[in-house]
Amino acid sequence: MMLDAPLTPTLDADADRDTGAPAQARLKIIDGDVHPAARSMADVTQFLAPRWREHLEVYGSRRKLGMGYEPYPKSAPRACRRDAWPEGGGNPGSDLDLIRKQYLDAYGIEYGILGPLGVSGQSELNQEFSAALASATNDWQREYFTKPEPRLRSGIVVPSEHAEASVAEIERCADDPAFAQVFMLTRTSEPLGNRRYWPIYAAAERHGLPVGMHVFGSGGHPYTGTGWPSYYVEEGTGHSTSCQAAVSSLVMEGVFERFPRLKVVMIEGGFGWLPALTWRLDKVFERMRDEVPHLKKRPSEYIRQHIWVTTQPMEEPDDRRHLIDTMEWIGWDRLLFASDYPHWDFDDPFRAFPAGVPAEGKRQILAGNGRAVYRLG
Amino acid sequence: MSDIYKGAIDCDLHPRVPTPRAISQYMDDHWRDTVDLRGIETWDSISYPPNAPLTLRPDWRKLGADTEPGKAAKETLDRFGFAHAICNSLFAVQAFRDENLAAAFASALNDWLAAEWLAKDPRLKGSAVLPIQSPERAAEEIERLSSDKRFVQVLMLAMGEHPLGKSMYWPIYAAAERHGFTVGIHAGSSYHHALTGSGWPTYYAEDYASQSLGFHTQLGSFICEGVFVKYPRLKVVLIESGVTWLPSYLWRLSKFWRGVRNEVPWLDRSPEEFVRDHIRLTIQPFDAPPSAAHIGRIMDQLQSDEMLLFSTDFPHWQFDGEEMLPAGLSPELVRKILIDNPLATYPRLGRQT
Numbered sequence: 192m193m194l195d196a197p198l199t200p201t202l203d204a205d206a207d208r209d210t211g212a213p214a215q216a217r218l219k220i221i222d223g224d225v226h227p228a229a230r231s232m233a234d235v236t237q238f239l240a241p242r243w244r245e246h247l248e249v250y251g252s253r254r255k256l257g258m259g260y261e262p263y264p265k266s267a268p269r270a271c272r273r274d275a276w277p278e279g280g281g282n283p284g285s286d287l288d289l290i291r292k293q294y295l296d297a298y299g300i301e302y303g304i305l306g307p308l309g310v311s312g313q314s315e316l317n318q319e320f321s322a323a324l325a326s327a328t329n330d331w332q333r334e335y336f337t338k339p340e341p342r343l344r345s346g347i348v349v350p351s352e353h354a355e356a357s358v359a360e361i362e363r364c365a366d367d368p369a370f371a372q373v374f375m376l377t378r379t380s381e382p383l384g385n386r387r388y389w390p391i392y393a394a395a396e397r398h399g400l401p402v403g404m405h406v407f408g409s410g411g412h413p414y415t416g417t418g419w420p421s422y423y424v425e426e427g428t429g430h431s432t433s434c435q436a437a438v439s440s441l442v443m444e445g446v447f448e449r450f451p452r453l454k455v456v457m458i459e460g461g462f463g464w465l466p467a468l469t470w471r472l473d474k475v476f477e478r479m480r481d482e483v484p485h486l487k488k489r490p491s492e493y494i495r496q497h498i499w500v501t502t503q504p505m506e507e508p509d510d511r512r513h514l515i516d517t518m519e520w521i522g523w524d525r526l527l528f529a530s531d532y533p534h535w536d537f538d539d540p541f542r543a544f545p546a547g548v549p550a551e552g553k554r555q556i557l558a559g560n561g562r563a564v565y566r567l568g
Numbered sequence: 569m570s571d572i573y574k575g576a577i578d579c580d581l582h583p584r585v586p587t588p589r590a591i592s593q594y595m596d597d598h599w600r601d602t603v604d605l606r607g608i609e610t611w612d613s614i615s616y617p618p619n620a621p622l623t624l625r626p627d628w629r630k631l632g633a634d635t636e637p638g639k640a641a642k643e644t645l646d647r648f649g650f651a652h653a654i655c656n657s658l659f660a661v662q663a664f665r666d667e668n669l670a671a672a673f674a675s676a677l678n679d680w681l682a683a684e685w686l687a688k689d690p691r692l693k694g695s696a697v698l699p700i701q702s703p704e705r706a707a708e709e710i711e712r713l714s715s716d717k718r719f720v721q722v723l724m725l726a727m728g729e730h731p732l733g734k735s736m737y738w739p740i741y742a743a744a745e746r747h748g749f750t751v752g753i754h755a756g757s758s759y760h761h762a763l764t765g766s767g768w769p770t771y772y773a774e775d776y777a778s779q780s781l782g783f784h785t786q787l788g789s790f791i792c793e794g795v796f797v798k799y800p801r802l803k804v805v806l807i808e809s810g811v812t813w814l815p816s817y818l819w820r821l822s823k824f825w826r827g828v829r830n831e832v833p834w835l836d837r838s839p840e841e842f843v844r845d846h847i848r849l850t851i852q853p854f855d856a857p858p859s860a861a862h863i864g865r866i867m868d869q870l871q872s873d874e875m876l877l878f879s880t881d882f883p884h885w886q887f888d889g890e891e892m893l894p895a896g897l898s899p900e901l902v903r904k905i906l907i908d909n910p911l912a913t914y915p916r917l918g919r920q921t
Contacts, residue, residue, distance in 0.1 A: 378766050381767040415764075416757060416763045416782050417728055422792050424821075424828050425731070428788050429784065435780075467812040467813040467856075481621075504823060506816055513819075
């Protein structure tokens with residue numbers, strides 16, 4: 192879809208045109224990126240111990256941004272679709288009835304994988320608080336979303352910079368089948384392949400959980416290697432670079448040698464960047480493999496085997512064949528549909544794909560691949 | 569050996585830069601004493617470790633690229649019949665924290681290049697290294713060299729203190745445009761920040777791979793800040809960026825721009841249009857599989873036959889043998905990449921040929 196197109200959904204008319212069938216009978220969709228929100232922080236903080244509830248009240252969330260909110264004002268309030276605000280009040284993504292009506296039912300979503308953002312326990316300076324808040328976020332996801340609505344599955348939010356607490360949180364949540372993956376953010380304090388994060392990957396692998404790495408977060412560095420850009424349009428475009436830094440690091444550090452069953456899903460960075468990065472890493476590896484003797488395969492082989500990418504926001508070249516080439520280079524079995532509901536740059540599963548994507552490839556992206564990647568038992 | 573490279577313009581050749589002490593011979597007494605008294609014996613960036621395979625191609629090492637670099641470069645130009653080569657000095661001027669020291673070293677380095685390389689072979693042209701720590705002084709350096717026609721470009725690194733499109737750097741672009749200098753951005757970092765937004769990668773291989781991310785940021789910054797609206801004759805060359813990252817990044821930038829263009833209302837055209845008009849890329853390294861079929865599809869994604877400039881990246885090891893261009897390019901495109909595009913990109917070069 193075009194981002195400057197009207198954001199009012201024309202759901203059923205378009206969907207029916209696509210398949211000629213009502214939503215219930217259509218192909219099921221697995222959505223790798225849906226954002227839940229709290230009506231107010233109290234929804235989440237009720238799961239915090241009194242000590243940490245008080246801490247939050249007195250000192251607030253102090254993330255490595257130096258600000259209570261994001262450094263770049265979003266394009267819309269809470270970066271959300273204007274039609275996603277519940278009539279009865281509360282934030283977009285907080286009203287389960289509206290999520291069902293506007294999204295799950297309307298599009299025939301089989302599973303939507305939740306990714307909590309904002310004050311959710313990641314990027315906090317105080318690591319003990321980070322761990323407590325991540326646990327509370329996970330309990331909140333369960334009570335408010337996955338218990339009442341089995342089509343929603345969640346990610347185990349971990350306090351990434353505190354590996355020991357992250358492992359404990361994975362162990363605490365892993366038995367609950369409502370958790371389909373471990374959920375991290377791409378802007379960490381060290382590149383994501385760094386050894387400090389390995390206990391998290393060990394725990395994820397042990398429980399058969401993929402690790403979702405969603406763009407955002409703040410690890411205490413400027414958002415780019417050359418300082419802070421000025422504009423939201425630059426930050427948004429630049430998310431693909433944080434995905435590239437993560438994939439490069441995971442591959443070159445040998446994470447996939449050490450954890451051969453680990454699956455990693457890159458979320459909300461688009462996917463067009465992956466082929467060029469893969470070619471580049473292969474070339475660099477070829478030239479300097481003596482520096483990384485722990486790698487037994489070429490970077491492209493690790494990427495092909497271990498990395499999945501969600502499609503949103505889907506790139507839109509003028510010539511749609513360019514996008515289809517790109518999808519082919521990545522592999523039809525490595526792309527996962529994501530909508531980013533209820534955010535403003537929402538991708539509609541029936542309208543986001545350019546014409547000419549092979550039907551089988553589209554089926555894989557919309558549901559087949561998600562079924563193979565996420566723990567949906 | 570074929571003669572397809574005859575008359576080509578190599579837009580990225582690296583002279584071997586000497587020690588601070590040798591450069592200091594081009595400084596005034598105060599700064600020469602400073603180098604001496606403060607013991608600035610080495611000032612090496614962690615970019616391009618001297619013995620890393622990427623830094624020096626083995627057969628070029630045999631040619632003497634490290635011991636008699638001028639001779640080795642000359643032999644390479646002779647052998648292929650290049651008309652020109654643009655010399656990009658990689659010396660960690662950008663890493664100094666002291667802008668005075670940076671300005672002294674930048675000027676001395678440029679004078680060293682002029683004396684030791686440009687004066688010795690008229691085919692060689694220069695890029696002026698700028699003390700980016702102070703945009704005003706960088707502009708002064710451009711003014712200082714503006715009458716020396718051998719300098720055709722000003723040179724900055726892919727990663728520094730701030731994204732380069734910000735208005736604090738505009739004095740540089742005003743001076744560059746005024747004197748017809750092309751703005752070159754070369755792979756490399758001042759390392760004043762971690763190399764990625766998520767910290768420092770462990771290996772040099774990752775460091776080098778990450779350089780392309782710096783180019784992503786700079787491209788977005790130049791476009792979004794409106795540099796090309798303000799300086800419509802400016803051309804920016806992304807040197808040693810890898811090339812193939814560009815199309816998908818542009819798709820993404822253009823999509824976001826369509827969505828939030830009210831944030832940057834001074835942009836009167838799409839990012840793609842700015843790129844076609846103002847951005848050029850040197851061709852080595854070209855991050856792609858070797859197959860001509862792949863390369864054909866990638867070239868189609870670039871949607872322009874005017875954006876690529878020939879480069880060897882001598883003496884860095886980007887290709888083997890004489891395969892200086894990706895496979896499967898048409899003879900017309902090869903001619904543009906080797907000669908026409910560089911001439912169109914470097915007005916100061918054209919003035920002398």
